[in-house]
Every structure is written in C-alpha cells, then in structure tokens.
Amino acid sequence: MATTTVTSGPTDFATKLSMYRSQVALRQFETRAYDLFLENLVKGTSHLSLGQEAIAAGFATAMKKDDWTFATYRGHAHTLARGVPMTPVLAELLGRSNGLMAGKGGSMHLTSVEHGVMGSYAIIGAHLPIACGAAWSAQYRGTDQVAVCFFGDGSTNIGSFHEALNLAAIWKLPVIFVCENNLWMEYTRTTEVTSVEHPAADRAVAYGLERIVVDGNDADAVYDVASAALQRARAGEGPSMIEAMTYRHGGHSRADPAKYRPEEEVAEWLAKDPIPRYRSRLLDEGATEEQLSEIEAEVAAQVELATEEAKAGGVPGEDLLMKDVWADGGSSWRN
Amino acid sequence: MATTTVTSGPTDFATKLSMYRSQVALRQFETRAYDLFLENLVKGTSHLSLGQEAIAAGFATAMKKDDWTFATYRGHAHTLARGVPMTPVLAELLGRSNGLMAGKGGSMHLTSVEHGVMGSYAIIGAHLPIACGAAWSAQYRGTDQVAVCFFGDGSTNIGSFHEALNLAAIWKLPVIFVCENNLWMEYTRTTEVTSVEHPAADRAVAYGLERIVVDGNDADAVYDVASAALQRARAGEGPSMIEAMTYRHGGHSRADPAKYRPEEEVAEWLAKDPIPRYRSRLLDEGATEEQLSEIEAEVAAQVELATEEAKAGGVPGEDLLMKDVWADGGSSWRN
Amino acid sequence: MAQLTFREAIARGIAQEMRRDESVVFLGEDVGAAGGVFKGTVGLLEEFGGVRVRDTPISEQAILGAAMGAAMTGLRPVAEIMFADFFAVCWDIVANEIAKSRYMTNGQVTFPLVIRSGNGGGLRFGAQHSQSVENWAMMVPGLKVVVPSNAQDVIGLMAASIRDDDPVIFLEAKVLYSTKMDVADGEIVDTLGSAKVLRQGKDATLVALGAMVPKALDAAEELAAAGIDCTVVDVRSLVPLDTTTILREVGATGRLFTVEENPRLCGWGGELASIVSEEIFYDLDGPIVRITTPHIPLPAADALEDLAIPSVERIVTTVTKSMNT
Amino acid sequence: MAQLTFREAIARGIAQEMRRDESVVFLGEDVGAAGGVFKGTVGLLEEFGGVRVRDTPISEQAILGAAMGAAMTGLRPVAEIMFADFFAVCWDIVANEIAKSRYMTNGQVTFPLVIRSGNGGGLRFGAQHSQSVENWAMMVPGLKVVVPSNAQDVIGLMAASIRDDDPVIFLEAKVLYSTKMDVADGEIVDTLGSAKVLRQGKDATLVALGAMVPKALDAAEELAAAGIDCTVVDVRSLVPLDTTTILREVGATGRLFTVEENPRLCGWGGELASIVSEEIFYDLDGPIVRITTPHIPLPAADALEDLAIPSVERIVTTVTKSMNT
Ligand SMILES: Cc1ncc(C[n+]2csc(CCOP(=O)(O)OP(=O)(O)O)c2C)c(N)n1
Ligand SMILES: Cc1ncc(C[n+]2csc(CCOP(=O)(O)OP(=O)(O)O)c2C)c(N)n1
Ligand SMILES: [Mg+2]
Ligand SMILES: [Mg+2]
Numbered sequence A, B: 001m002a003t004t005t006v007t008s009g010p011t012d013f014a015t016k017l018s019m020y021r022s023q024v025a026l027r028q029f030e031t032r033a034y035d036l037f038l039e040n041l042v043k044g045t046s047h048l049s050l051g052q053e054a055i056a057a058g059f060a061t062a063m064k065k066d067d068w069t070f071a072t073y074r075g076h077a078h079t080l081a082r083g084v085p086m087t088p089v090l091a092e093l094l095g096r097s098n099g100l101m102a103g104k105g106g107s108m109h110l111t112s113v114e115h116g117v118m119g120s121y122a123i124i125g126a127h128l129p130i131a132c133g134a135a136w137s138a139q140y141r142g143t144d145q146v147a148v149c150f151f152g153d154g155s156t157n158i159g160s161f162h163e164a165l166n167l168a169a170i171w172k173l174p175v176i177f178v179c180e181n182n183l184w185m186e187y188t189r190t191t192e193v194t195s196v197e198h199p200a201a202d203r204a205v206a207y208g209l210e211r212i213v214v215d216g217n218d219a220d221a222v223y224d225v226a227s228a229a230l231q232r233a234r235a236g237e238g239p240s241m242i243e244a245m246t247y248r249h250g251g252h253s254r255a256d257p258a259k260y261r262p263e264e265e266v267a268e269w270l271a272k273d274p275i276p277r278y279r280s281r282l283l284d285e286g287a288t289e290e291q292l293s294e295i296e297a298e299v300a301a302q303v304e305l306a307t308e309e310a311k312a313g314g315v316p317g318e319d320l321l322m323k324d325v326w327a328d329g330g331s332s333w334r335n
Numbered sequence C, D: 001m002a003q004l005t006f007r008e009a010i011a012r013g014i015a016q017e018m019r020r021d022e023s024v025v026f027l028g029e030d031v032g033a034a035g036g037v038f039k040g041t042v043g044l045l046e047e048f049g050g051v052r053v054r055d056t057p058i059s060e061q062a063i064l065g066a067a068m069g070a071a072m073t074g075l076r077p078v079a080e081i082m083f084a085d086f087f088a089v090c091w092d093i094v095a096n097e098i099a100k101s102r103y104m105t106n107g108q109v110t111f112p113l114v115i116r117s118g119n120g121g122g123l124r125f126g127a128q129h130s131q132s133v134e135n136w137a138m139m140v141p142g143l144k145v146v147v148p149s150n151a152q153d154v155i156g157l158m159a160a161s162i163r164d165d166d167p168v169i170f171l172e173a174k175v176l177y178s179t180k181m182d183v184a185d186g187e188i189v190d191t192l193g194s195a196k197v198l199r200q201g202k203d204a205t206l207v208a209l210g211a212m213v214p215k216a217l218d219a220a221e222e223l224a225a226a227g228i229d230c231t232v233v234d235v236r237s238l239v240p241l242d243t244t245t246i247l248r249e250v251g252a253t254g255r256l257f258t259v260e261e262n263p264r265l266c267g268w269g270g271e272l273a274s275i276v277s278e279e280i281f282y283d284l285d286g287p288i289v290r291i292t293t294p295h296i297p298l299p300a301a302d303a304l305e306d307l308a309i310p311s312v313e314r315i316v317t318t319v320t321k322s323m324n325t
Helices: A013-038 A053-062 A076-081 A086-093 A127-141 A153-157 A159-170 A201-207 A219-234 A263-270 A274-284 A289-311 B013-038 B053-062 B076-081 B086-093 B127-141 B153-157 B159-170 B201-207 B219-234 B263-270 B274-284 B289-311 C006-020 C044-048 C060-071 C084-104 C134-138 C151-163 C212-225 C243-253 C268-279 C302-308 C312-323 D006-020 D044-052 D060-071 D084-104 D134-138 D151-163 D212-225 D243-253 D268-279 D302-308 D312-323
Strands: A068-072 A117-121 A147-152 A175-181 A213-215 A240-245 B068-072 B117-121 B147-152 B175-181 B213-215 B240-245 C002-005 C024-028 C053-055 C076-083 C114-119 C144-146 C168-173 C180-183 C196-199 C204-208 C230-234 C237-239 C256-263 C289-293 D002-005 D024-028 D053-055 D076-083 D114-119 D144-146 D168-173 D180-183 D196-199 D204-208 D230-234 D237-239 D256-263 D289-293
Touching: A013 A053, A013 A076, A013 A086, A013 A219, A013 A274, A013 A289, A053 A076, A053 A147, A053 A175, A053 A219, A053 A274, A068 A076, A068 A127, A076 A086, A076 A117, A086 A289, A117 A127, A127 A147, A127 A159, A127 A175, A127 D060, A127 D084, A147 A153, A153 A159, A153 A175, A153 B159, A159 A175, A159 A201, A159 B153, A159 B159, A159 D060, A175 A219, A201 A240, A201 B201, A213 A219, A219 A240, A219 A274, A274 A289, B013 B053, B013 B076, B013 B086, B013 B219, B013 B274, B013 B289, B053 B076, B053 B147, B053 B175, B053 B219, B053 B274, B068 B076, B068 B127, B076 B086, B076 B117, B086 B289, B117 B127, B127 B147, B127 B159, B127 B175, B127 C060, B127 C084, B147 B153, B153 B159, B153 B175, B159 B175, B159 B201, B159 C060, B175 B219, B201 B240, B213 B219, B219 B240, B219 B274, B274 B289, C002 C006, C006 C024, C006 C044, C006 C151, C006 C180, C024 C060, C044 C053, C060 C076, C060 C084, C076 C084, C084 C114, C084 C134, C084 D084, C114 C151, C134 C144, C134 C168, C134 C237, C134 C268, C144 C151, C151 C168, C151 C180, C196 C212, C196 C243, C204 C212, C204 C243, C204 C312, C212 C230, C212 C256, C212 C312, C230 C243, C243 C268, C256 C268, C256 C312, C268 C289, C268 D268, C268 D289, C289 C312, C289 D268, D002 D006, D006 D024, D006 D044, D006 D151, D006 D180, D024 D044, D024 D060, D044 D053, D060 D076, D060 D084, D076 D084, D084 D114, D084 D134, D114 D151, D134 D144, D134 D168, D134 D237, D134 D268, D144 D151, D151 D168, D151 D180, D196 D212, D196 D243, D204 D212, D204 D243, D204 D312, D212 D230, D212 D256, D212 D312, D230 D243, D243 D268, D256 D268, D256 D312, D268 D289, D289 D312
Parallel strands: A068 A117, A068 A147, A147 A175, A175 A240, A213 A240, B068 B117, B068 B147, B147 B175, B175 B240, B213 B240, C024 C053, C024 C076, C076 C114, C114 C168, C144 C168, C204 C230, C204 C256, C256 C289, D024 D053, D024 D076, D076 D114, D114 D168, D144 D168, D204 D230, D204 D256, D256 D289
Antiparallel strands: C002 C180, C144 C237, C196 C230, D002 D180, D144 D237, D196 D230
C-alpha cells in the first residue's frame, strides 16, 4: 500500500507486547460496552471501533505523553489507548456520576485532558481546525507537543477539512491528520460520494503534502508511519496527512445491524482482523502463547472490574446539571 | 501557461468586435462609477473589476443566453457583460428606486434573472454550492443550461469551495468554476496564506478535474477555454475549474488606495491591460481605428445617458422597504 | 384511517407531494437506500428513484447550496439536515443566502424549498445532537419555521411547507418519531401560521411547541385535577405566527405560561411574552412565566437530561406555584 | 486624557492586554500589515510582531478553530471575524464547540478567548454585511456577549473580556468606529455584566445597546423637552446580564421601552420583556414596548436603511404615543 514499504514497528519487544495489550483492551472493552448496551445500560448512542484498534494503538504507542489526541464520536479506542482507565469511560457510557465527565458528555465526547485526550467531537470536521489551534499553541510556546487528529473517510468532504489542511500547511503546524478509512460513512459507501478514490491521501497534494496510505490493520505499520510524522512535526517540518485503511466490524452506531455491506466485503476484512494478525506475528517473533494469554486474561479482569465499578456509580443530580458552564464553575447568566 | 496552447478566440470578427465593445463598456462604466463615488453619490461599498474585464467579456460571449452567471460582490462586470443595461446597475449603486433591485441589494448583490445573472454573493464561497444547485436543476430538467461561477483567488481557502467542487464532480454537474486570480485578497497576498501556488488549478486534482490556467487578460484565450468547458458541461461530462490570471488596477473596494502592492507589480500588470492589448490585436487582425473609436464613443454615450437616468431616479420609500421578504410580496410574520 | 408513527408520517407527507409534483426532489445524507438515520424517508428511493432522491456526501453547505440553487431555477427541493445541530455548519446558506436573497433582489428570485431536520433532546445524545434550534431560525427574517407535534400534523404541514413558495425550516422533534396516532387516509394539506387550541380552560393558557405539546397536555390534566383549568395552545408554526389565536386565548384566561424545550435566552417564549405584554397588557391578571430548559448545553446522561428538559412535573409545579401567589 | 476614536480604542484595549500577558495572541484576515479592514488593529503588528499578530487565509472555521484549540492549551487568543454576518460560516465552532465543550467535559477545558467583530448597519453595506447578530450569540448557552457603546467602554470591556476565562463575543457597532471621546490615560479595566444608567428619569425607562445607546440618549433629550422624563440604561453586556440594574430602573419608572438594532423576532428585548413581565409584573404601569428594526433583511440604499433601523425620531414617536394612551 503506497509509501510504507518496510514495516518494522517498535524496536523493543516490550513495546510490541504493550501495543498488543492495548489492542486487546480496546477490543474487550468495546465488546463489553456492546453487551451492556444490549442490557439497556448504555444510554444514548455509541460508536464502536471494533476492527480499527490497530490505528489507535499504533499512534498512542508512538506518541509522547504530552502529545494531544483529538478524536471523533468514535472515540472510545483513542481515549483508552492514551491511558485513560476503563472505569470512568464505561461509567460515562452508563451516564453515571463517576463517569469521565460525570455523565455530562456521554460516549461521543470523551475527554481526559490529564491524558492528552483533548476531546471527542461529534460534528463532522470541527476538530480538524481545533487540532490546528493546539498545534499552533505548541509552536508558539515552543514545546515539542504534537496534535494528532483522527477522523473518518466520509469526513473528508466537509468544508473544515479543507480550511484546516490549508492552515496547517501554511503555518507549518505540528499536527497530524489521520483519516481512518473504513470505507463507509454511516450507511453510504464513501467512494460513491467522493471525487477521488483515497479521500484523504489523493487530496494531500492540494496542501503541498505527501501522499501517505497505510495498512490501518497492522499496528506496526501504523506505528512506523506515526513515528515518522511525529518526528517531522517535532522537527518543525509541518503537518502530515495519513490515510489508514481499515474496517469497522459492526454497524455505524450501536443500533445499526450494518446490513448494507456486502457479505464478501465483511468476510474479507474480518480475515484481516488486526488483533489475531498481530498475535500471530508476535508468536512468530518470539512471544509465547502463555505470555499473550496472560495479557488477554489481565485485560479481561480489568474489564470485569470496570464493569462493576461503573455499574456501582451514582446517578448525577441537579448540582452537576448546573455546574461548569462557566470557568467560575457555575451557569448563571445574570446577577 | 499550462493547458491553453493555441489561442484563437471567436471565429467571426463581429463577435470579436462585440467582445471588445463589452470590455470597453465594463471599463467605462466602472470608471464612471468610481467618479460618482468620489462625488459621494455611490452609497455603501463597491468593488471594481478594472483590469479584469477580459474574463467577464470572454465568458459572457461564449455563454448562451439562458446559461447562468453567479458572481461575487465584485460583480458589476459580470452583470453588464450578460447584457443588463447600464442604467439600472448604476441606479442600484446610487440607491435609487430605478435600481436593478430598487436599491434593496446594492452594489454587492446585483441580480438580473432575466439576463441569467443569478445573483452576486458577498459572503466568500457561498455561491459555489448554490451554482451547483442551478446546475443540478438543469441536469434534472434536461435543459442544456450551464452555471458559471466566478470567484477570487482568496476564496479558494474557504470550506464551501471544497464541498462544492466535490459535489459537482460526483454528480457530474454542468457547472464551471472560474477563479479570477488577481493575486490579492483584500490587502494580503494570496500565496502567503495558501498551500499551493495556483490556488484553484493546483487543487483540481483533488476533485478529479483537469488543471487549467489561462491568461485572464486575453479575452480570446478566455473565450476559448470557456467554450471548451461549456461544451464539456453540455455534453454531460461534468464540471470544469479554470484559473484565470489577472490583476485589479485599483484597490479592493472603493476606499482602498492599494498602497500595499509593490509598484513594479502594478506597472507590470498595467502593461498587460487587457483592453489596449485586445485593441491592438483587433487592429492587427483588420479592424480600423475608426471602427474601434466609434465603439468607444458609443459606449461613452451610453455611460452618459445611464449616469443621467440613474441620477434622476427616485428615492425608495416605505413601500419598497416592506416588500418582497416573502413570495406573496409582503413581509408579515404574523396574522 | 391508519395508525401511523410520526416518522412514517414524514415519508408519507413527502411522498404525497412528490407524486403530485415532478419538481419536488429530495436530498440528504443516507436518505436513499438507508431511508434516513431516523427512518423518516423509508420508501422514497424505491418509489421515486435515485434521480429524485439523492444521497449526498457529508457536506451540509453543498446540500443546502444545491437546494437553494435548484429552488431558484425551477425545482422544489426538500433537503434533510440529519440533526438540527448541524445547521451550524451550513448556517451561512440558510441565514445569509436563502433567507435574504428574495428581499435583496426585490423579489426576482423565489425559494420554494423545505429543510427538514431532527430537532431537540430526550434521546441522551448529548449537547451536539440534542439542541432545539427553533429560535435560530425564528430569529432570521426570511425563514418560515414549522414544528409539528403529531403525525397527522406532520403530513399536512409538510404538504403545506412543500407547496409554500418560501423557504421553510421544518423541525421534527426526534423524541416524537416513535409516537403513533390514527391518521386520516387520502391527501392531507394543512395551513402554515395556524396555531391549534387543544384544550380549553379558564384559568391560564399554556402555549407549547413540538415535543412540549404532549407534556403541556398531560400537565393540564394534572392541573385540572388540582383545580387549575388550563387552555393549551400548540403553536405549530413560529413563522408565520398565529398571534390572533394566541392573543385571544391568553387574553381569555389572563395568564400566559410558555413551555419551551429550547434554552431560555432569546427563546420564542420571550418573543411571545413581549407581544402579549405590549398588545394585551391590560388583559393580564398576573406575571408571564416561561418554563424552559435552563440556559445550559444539554447533558448526555439520562438522569441529567430529564432534569434539564421541562417535565410534566415541572410544568405542574411552576403553574401551581405561580397561580397561587 | 486623550481624544480617541472607537476604532483606536479597540487597538488600545488589545495592546494594553498584549503588553501585560504574553499568552495573548491575535489572528484574523488582513489584521496585520493592513491593520484590519476597519482599522481596529492598527499598530499591533508593529508592536508585537508577526508571531503574535497573524494574518490568516479566508477560512473562518480555521480561524476560530485555531483560537479554540489554542485557548484550551494555554493561550488567550483574540480572533477577528471581519463582519459579524460571517459568524454564519463558522457558527459550528462558536455555538457547538467553543460554547459547549467546557460543560460537556465537566470543566476539564476552559476557553479564555475573545472573538471580536464589526456588527450592525448604518454603512449601507446591504443585507449580508449589516446584521446585528447579538441575539445569535445570546441565544447560545456558554457564550458571553459584550457590546460597548463608546470608546472608553471599549477599552475597559475589551480588557475585561480578554482577562475573562470564558469565551466572549465582542461586538463592535461599525457605525460607531469613527465616533470620538475623551478617554482616561493609563490602564482601563471594566467589569462584564454591569449595565450603566446614563440618564435618570421618572416616567419611563429606555434600555438600549451598542449603536442604539446614543440614539436613545438623544431621544430622551427630545422627550424631556416634551415632558416625558426617561431613564436610559446601556446594557453593555447581554451575557452576563445585569438584571439587578435593569429591573431596578424599570421598576422605578413602571415602563420599559427597548431600543434594538436587531430584527424583531427573538431579540434581546423580548428576553428582557419576559424577565420584567415575570419578575416585576406588578410594578409595571403600562405595556412593554420594543423599538426594533422590522423583521426584514436590511436593505442597502441609504434611504431604505435609514427607514429600517430605529431612529431618534421613531423612538420619540413610539414612546410619546405609548405614554399618552
Ligand atoms: C456535520 C455533520 N454532518 C453529519 C453528521 C452525522 N454523521 C455522524 S458520523 C457520520 C458518518 C461519518 O463517516 P466517516 O467520516 O467515514 O467516519 P466513521 O463513522 O466511518 O468513523 C455522519 C454522516 C455529523 N455528525 N456532523
Ligand atoms: C466568509 C467571508 N470572509 C471574509 C469576507 C471579507 N472579504 C470580502 S472580499 C475578501 C477578499 C477576497 O479575495 P479574492 O477571493 O481573491 O477576491 P477578489 O476580491 O480579489 O476579487 C474578503 C476577505 C467575506 N466577504 N466573507
Ligand atoms: Mg468511515
Ligand atoms: Mg483576489
């Protein structure tokens, strides 16, 4: 797939194992979230990244602790991958007061500033210019932080995509735009409504950027391309745009059975599932079955614990309702 | 300049002469408008196309009567070039009731549906998707009308540019996007805030379109490229994007002395003034000095007459103020 | 007569008009094969084909720009903006272009188009997918604003909106999509600018809109049981506004309570309060009271959202308290 | 003490804060070398350099997105949107992102930013360059809205807005840019949410904003000559709203007249009317009357624009008529 030719991934094996752990955690967490939705405990909507975990894990592994993530409504994976604990994320989905935002944001707006997760944005395209702003701030303040901004293939046709890419390019901002191309918008195939085949990469030239397409179901490949782009950003060489090819295993949102997709397409991509694929690579590269099973079991225990803790969370009340519209903590618009 | 290699212009000489007349008319009209502004008779703002006349004349000459023009706030030239008489246009600038829109629109919103001038739009970018809509309507109704949408170089960085180009491409709409690249936004050089050198042409590829740059100070060259794009649109082959290089002789708007531009740049472009250039070409190609002077004199007489008629126009009153918010002719929001 | 959900009524209303008039076309995201994310357009693609029912990219400015350009050149487009919150990404086309162009051109162009959108909260979708934006539209001269509260009205008001020669913002309370009622067979056409008196009382007048209408009715029942007899008016259309009915009904009881889902500041209820307190000031027997969502972004958690949006209980308490002081 | 124009006051206010705080940065279209199309930022580039004062492309979403992202990561950006009408092309960033993100994240992020913009009519710029959009902003929970009426207030309110940790929409009446007044030397810092009583009367209270303030004052003089003695309140900030002052002054005279440049529907005057008619209903001696631009797009011609926007004459006539019936 285009520019990434040799894939190596992290050089030390411990990092590879932790990148595996990350993917397994995202998978198990979201599988549980789906179960809880079926039990009617997840309120509102939610959008799972099942099948797309390698992108979140690959990037988060390559990023430094104080780099920034900007995610979409499909943001569970990106949030967890940066190290946010499972309990507050799950509690947020359940609308509990021990949720990451005390229930006020919900699944589509996961944010943990402490972990560099600068928000999940639910209106298509908005966070691309916002990520530019964070990158501008890093540039102005002379830190070497980088803003990494994830979005979908369908989001490449909205106006703010264009404005953000141009601004990032002319200001040489340390921002990385990552298009997670899972082929589908909600229920419409993106190529049916897009003027080029690769909606992000084929447009990079319009902003003077390199055309980069990467196998988004291979955490090592993602890690490599992420590392290169991060280095470029830190070196003051400006933004990158990366298109990572992937597929969501389930529907667009929690209630969508995804019947509109051809069976063969689904089968083809299930065969490319990033997690078993990475697992067997690790085995090839020297990991033991025991090591990997242990990781999986540890994650399973975490998910259990998070489930219990989230369910035990309180119901948010009037005090939270009227809190934090303003920086003074309140919501008053009058004296 | 890129794809246009052989320039011929209209094949019959009468059309060439009328294209000359058109340019002279635009020039003389706007020169007069500027004088009237200095006399404090032109109310509000206005944006002149002095120096850019070849684009309006070239396109209008190539278009059919029922094709559509979508212009910007810099729209006097495009409006007149489609055959709208001078008097109502000038009266509109003067805020008179015999104005093209009875004074309700002003210089920035010239519209004459009767002449296919479907509006002048003063918010950057808005009319690109609107032109798509007209083209869609032509496609749906099976007419062979084409929508031609003019905009500036600085307008290529706004979101709706991107949305419109993509929609036009995927729906194969009969619409032509014409970027009049006069190098400057208001007071900022466009290349300073744009990620590519040719802000329209260098981005055509992002929409699967051909890269077209034309000498916008040569009416024949414009005519040729316009004719080809119109033919393409009528043949159902979809949109074109054309970048026409040109220069405004004066400031951005009526009050701007344009001091920010290097003298040599201004001199260079004044030397490329489309009107003397076209005049001497016509002489070369067999026109007589007398013929051309007569055209110029006729236009001058028109401008005189229009000035008188516009000045004689009435002052619009309460009846016009409350008219035509709604299709029933009124403005009532209650019963 | 057939039981119809609110969402089915949307599709029926549009289909009724598409059958009648070839110039009616429909566009939006995921509206064709998928039938819309709220299933409001199920069956349209099948009946009218892909030339009249078009799926678009995620490009709201292009969607509404296309609708505008088509409307001014002979079509009568109906466009879907999936969630009303997304009006913010295409507000220029709505507020600056569609709303103003007829006036600016002294009537040269006309915009017979409808923009329909899922509006409001109650589904725990959080602050960016739950707004009630009726006031965004009411505030802009040149837009008509229609907000039905039940399936029968949906059909008739949709038909009236499509037939109207002016741009109509048609807001569908998402929380009502699954509500059902018996709807008459055959063609249904209603009238814009006509409020409906749903209950006649003598003590106070509750004026409500969209999803707040059933709540106001329920509250009126409870209040009646407690001895406060309320009139309930369903506004149905904010522009044009049926001030005749509203002023008559408020004047008759001498008391006005508005029930608004929108956040408080600059809500339509404020506009009503100003009309009432200017025009029938001397008919008022007591303060005008507005029951609204507090002036905060809407929270996602079910418990919080239920606290935010006016509830039957809050209506009852507020009215009772105000009538007893 | 120095004579200063309103436009010079803008630059002085921003410069005062940029000198004081390195984290204050400025961005917008043509704001650097050109000093802004309204010359509101003349001298900033020269004093603070191109790293702190940045010219942008014509990309309003990118401008405000950049301001937002910078504000949440340690800067205090001031962004210019050239004409307030252009808020429509970036309304999502304002209304859905900046306004809501603090609340949605339960206070994790803060947005110390100011968006300043040329607002309103009077310059014959037509419907797309003359809107008074104060209500667009007031309507959205999470935004503060400041509208100064004179040069001295510009400096102090600009300083207060930049120091405020919340997003402030700072609207400058374009028609006031050339007005002059004596302004104190040295640092000026004012307070958001404080209305000013500019004239004290006993018969009626006129509440005005921005460019309508000088008109209300002139009208009050004429009315006084005719025997109607008016209080004039300059609202100055719509959010936070100084209801204490307003209710006190309206209560004292028993009559409220609002003077609003915005088109009528859902204007801030409606909000005031609803607050007054709920909270001090029994102190009112007569109808609440709003004097606004009619609910139409603004026309370009000078004669028409003058008819549309409230004039001193219209204020006088309206108040007189209402006080005498
Ligand atoms: C401005 C805007 N328009 C429409 C939507 C509704 N919407 C939410 S997700 C989505 C599809 C996005 O597809 P893509 O960008 O490919 O991301 P994916 O969901 O596949 O990750 C749509 C249309 C929205 N949230 N915002
Ligand atoms: C959305 C929006 N932003 C800013 C402006 C203000 N503005 C008017 S014209 C202009 C410059 C446009 O430059 P260009 O597109 O090159 O056209 P030109 O004026 O050179 O013909 C700007 C910034 C506007 N009208 N609309
Ligand atoms: Mg996708
Ligand atoms: Mg230009």
